[in-house]
Amino acid sequence: MQGSVDNKMENQKTVLITGCAGFIGSHVAEQLLKRGDIVIGVDEVNDYYDIKQKEENLNILNKYENFKFHKLDLADFDKIKEIFQNNNVERIGHLAARAGVRPSIENPFLYEHSNIKATLNLLELAKEYKIENFVLTSSSSVYGNCKEVPFKEDFNVDFPISPYAATKKSTELLAYTYHHLHGLNVNVIRPFTIYGPRGRPDMAPFLFPMWISQGKAIKKFGDGTTTRDYTYIDDFVKGFISAIDTQLGYEIFNLGNSTPVSLNKFIKTIEEIVGKKAEINQLPMQPGDVEVTYADTSKAERLLGYKPSVKIEEGLNLFWYWYKSFYLNNKHITSKK
Numbered sequence: 001m002q003g004s005v006d007n008k009m010e011n012q013k014t015v016l017i018t019g020c021a022g023f024i025g026s027h028v029a030e031q032l033l034k035r036g037d038i039v040i041g042v043d044e045v046n047d048y049y050d051i052k053q054k055e056e057n058l059n060i061l062n063k064y065e066n067f068k069f070h071k072l073d074l075a076d077f078d079k080i081k082e083i084f085q086n087n088n089v090e091r092i093g094h095l096a097a098r099a100g101v102r103p104s105i106e107n108p109f110l111y112e113h114s115n116i117k118a119t120l121n122l123l124e125l126a127k128e129y130k131i132e133n134f135v136l137t138s139s140s141s142v143y144g145n146c147k148e149v150p151f152k153e154d155f156n157v158d159f160p161i162s163p164y165a166a167t168k169k170s171t172e173l174l175a176y177t178y179h180h181l182h183g184l185n186v187n188v189i190r191p192f193t194i195y196g197p198r199g200r201p202d203m204a205p206f207l208f209p210m211w212i213s214q215g216k217a218i219k220k221f222g223d224g225t226t227t228r229d230y231t232y233i234d235d236f237v238k239g240f241i242s243a244i245d246t247q248l249g250y251e252i253f254n255l256g257n258s259t260p261v262s263l264n265k266f267i268k269t270i271e272e273i274v275g276k277k278a279e280i281n282q283l284p285m286q287p288g289d290v291e292v293t294y295a296d297t298s299k300a301e302r303l304l305g306y307k308p309s310v311k312i313e314e315g316l317n318l319f320w321y322w323y324k325s326f327y328l329n330n331k332h333i334t335s336k337k
Contacts (some may be wrong), residue, residue: 019096026057040235074118104164115167141165192256196233197322224264232310
């Protein structure tokens with residue numbers, strides 16, 4: 001399956017970035033634009049969280065002349081095909097998805113629509129239009145409650161514990177099938193808890209600093225010994241863009257920090273940064289939650305040159321600086337939860 005690591009693609013390329021209005025997608029698109037690529041952005045701009053933040057992300061991207069935006073549902077095959085017909089798309093960075101483990105338990109059909117059907121549409125069009133490289137964003141959730149750590153890409157991930165994780169595993173299988181049948185180059189990325197400026201406001205790295213600063217109780221699930229492999233957005237973006245640039249046949253990569261942080265340490269670090277003690281609403285573990293995430297990134301380091309460097313203290317400080325400037329200085333934008 002593995003191709004030449006030296007097969008790096010150079011010069012300006014036209015890259016389709018899905019989910020470009022979101023947290024990770026907007027950062028990936030921005031870095032591609034900065035280096036001179038043409039970016040075709042697609043996003044349905046749904047209300048999973050406040051669309052004002054997504055609109056602000058798009059405002060950043062719209063400042064670049066080489067950015068084109070389409071507000072579309074990726075499950076609409078005919079509309080997406082028009083983009084391929086009207087643009088010389090060469091690479092795809094597929095970041096769009098319906099996110100969230102817990103909501104997927106309540107509405108699994110929405111996740112099938114947004115994650116599986118949308119991905120199948122893109123794979124079919126990638127085949128038809130001979131896309132040179134397809135980067136698929138999966139999830140560390142596919143590892144479920146794996147007892148062996150750190151997580152390696154060749155572990156058996158046939159036992160997802162949420163519909164969200166199941167849809168992500170399904171997209172990996174579909175992508176391999178298109179590689180096998182049609183020779184499509186696919187790099188599958190499994191992100192590990194990405195955080196940082198413009199972060200998703202439904203995730204703990206956003207919610208906890210906000211709640212603590214406002215004197216609101218944070219929701220602490222479990223006894224605080226669960227751990228997460230928090231990955232700073234800039235580190236992730238470098239790895240993701242390297243995956244866009246590198247043809248390898250079909251490969252799966254963990255993009256994490258390889259330094260799990262316990263929930264207790266995570267809360268203490270935020271308290272120190274914000275300068276306030278957290279009020280805690282102690283709650284039991286929730287269905288679908290995993291006890292640990294821990295990425296083995298040696299494969300990404302070897303084949304993509306991936307080297308995460310931002311420690312949790314530095315990353316949360318950078319987020320807190322952005323949060324204060326974005327939300328506290330923009331009174332027309334509200335953060336809810």
